[in-house]
Amino acid sequence: MSLSASTTGSAADMSSAGIDTLATGSDSLIGLAVIGKVGLVLALMIGVILLGSRLIRRIGPRSLRAGQRIKVVSSAAVGQRERVVIVEVEGTWLVLGVGGGQVNKLHELTAPALSDPSSSPSSASEDSGKGFAERFATALRHNTGTMLKNHRENGREDS
Structure with missing residues (x-):
């Protein structure tokens, strides 16, 4: 009988030691859970602040500009x-x-009335049918001719 009593006593000691181990482990798990919850709440609050600032930037100035006179x-x-x-x-x-x-x-x-694009100068309407390369060549010829003319005039003044 003493043998079974000693076995029973050691099982009780082992179960109380196991409970202590579980209690200690669960305390650390509870601590980690609290830290996780606090981190999650902080992340959510920062997200709400950023989202709110973006909405204010997008919505705020447009509503003010719409009624501007x-x-x-x-x-x-x-x-x-x-x-x-x-x-x-x-x-x-x-x-x-x-x-x-x-x-x-x-x-x-x-205030002057808004000008119609059809009332633009005739040279602009003539150039609108040309491609970029043609307009660039025309402008280059014009500018080169003006530069040559100015160079000739300046050369004659020196002599």
Whole structure:
């Protein structure tokens, strides 16, 4: 009987040691699961932030531009900080002087009507039927002829 009692006692010791081992292993598994969950939540939050910023960039400015009534037609620098700007506001062009923290109205014009492509100069309509190579050759001949003419005129002035 003592033999069976000692066998039973050692089995109980082994089962309690096994439970301790399982408990220790499950603690580390629980810790890894928590770290995984935290990492997943952080990745999702970063994804939501990036997606939101992309949507704001795509949707935001377009909605503002759709109702805009002011359009900058042209701009030219006059000095280091001064500019002359032509702005179109509801069919009127305003010529503005901008600089030094000030905006001054210089002149007011009516906006010209949009030009039709059919009312372009005749030389442009003649060239439109030609291919690129033909137009390039014509332009090259014209520019070479102008350069030769200027060279001859400059040569005569020297003598």
